[in-house]
Amino acid sequence: MRIYLTGYMYSGKTTVGHKLAQRLGYKWLDLDQVLETTFHTTVPIFFKRYGEEAFRKIEQKLLHSTAELDDVVVSTGGGTPCYFDNMHWMNHHGKSVFFDVTVATLLRRAAASKKNRPTLAGMNEEQKALFIRQQLETRMPHYRKAQIIFPADQPDLEQLLQLVTSAE
Numbered sequence: 001m002r003i004y005l006t007g008y009m010y011s012g013k014t015t016v017g018h019k020l021a022q023r024l025g026y027k028w029l030d031l032d033q034v035l036e037t038t039f040h041t042t043v044p045i046f047f048k049r050y051g052e053e054a055f056r057k058i059e060q061k062l063l064h065s066t067a068e069l070d071d072v073v074v075s076t077g078g079g080t081p082c083y084f085d086n087m088h089w090m091n092h093h094g095k096s097v098f099f100d101v102t103v104a105t106l107l108r109r110a111a112a113s114k115k116n117r118p119t120l121a122g123m124n125e126e127q128k129a130l131f132i133r134q135q136l137e138t139r140m141p142h143y144r145k146a147q148i149i150f151p152a153d154q155p156d157l158e159q160l161l162q163l164v165t166s167a168e
Contacts, residue, residue, distance in 0.1 A: 001026075002066060002094030003073045003164055006081045006143055008136060009117055010109035011099035012152045013075040019157055020164070021073035030075040034062050043077075044118045056083045067093050082142040091147055095164060098146035103132050105153045 003020070005013040014030055021028030032043050035058060039046055047055050059080055066074050074094075081087040081096075090096045107129055110120060120128050148163050 001071060002069060004066075004090040004094050004096045005073065005075045005099060006087070006090070006096060006146055007078065007099030007101065007152065008106060008132070008139065008143075009078045009119075010106045010113065011078075011101045012109075012155050013099055016099070016152065016155045016157065016160065017073050017075040020160055023157065023161055024071070024073070024164075026071040026073050027069065028073045028075070029066065029069075031059060031062050031080060032075075032077050035059065038062075047118075060084050060086060063089065079139070081145070082139050087142050087145045091145065095148065096146040097148040097150050097160070097164065098143045099152035099155075100143075100149050101152045103129055103136070106132055 003024075003026070005017045005020075007013055017030070018028050020026075035046065035055075036042055039058075041049070043055070046058075056079070059077060060083065063074075063076065063080060063086060066072060076086075076090075081090065087096070107125065110117065110128065111125075120131065123131060150160055150163060
């Protein structure tokens with residue numbers, strides 16, 4: 001089985017995804033990390049150097065490469081489901097889970113994170129909240145196409161395990 005985790009940055013896809021994979025005895029992949037390892041650069045540098053169009057094409061290619069894998073949990077980038085036919089593709093090739101998180105939780109996690117996100121750099125809290133709300137409004141129709149909606153403000157791994165295994 002392939003499980004695709006979707007949601008906005010700071011929604012917990014990486015942290016919870018790794019734990020989910022461990023509990024299931026599956027391999028865990030983070031698409032952003034795969035891109036960084038493959039191209040020996042960071043996502044922000046790749047984005048800046050080659051542009052969003054090139055990034056999204058590579059991201060889709062990496063996503064499609066997961067079709068060859070079994071027993072894997074894939075943490076996708078926050079924008080992955082919103083481009084091309086990626087959300088449809090994930091639903092067709094595995095089980096998709098949307099990590100649904102409030103703006104307040106995203107802001108709290110962003111403030112506590114050691115990982116700097118260039119898209120939020122130089123913004124005050126009010127600007128960050130507005131930016132996140134606007135992006136979520138655009139992305140939510142894609143995220144909501146996931147087969148499973150997982151409330152992830154306070155993620156419960158046992159609940160997630162139940163959701164992904166009961167829908168087999």
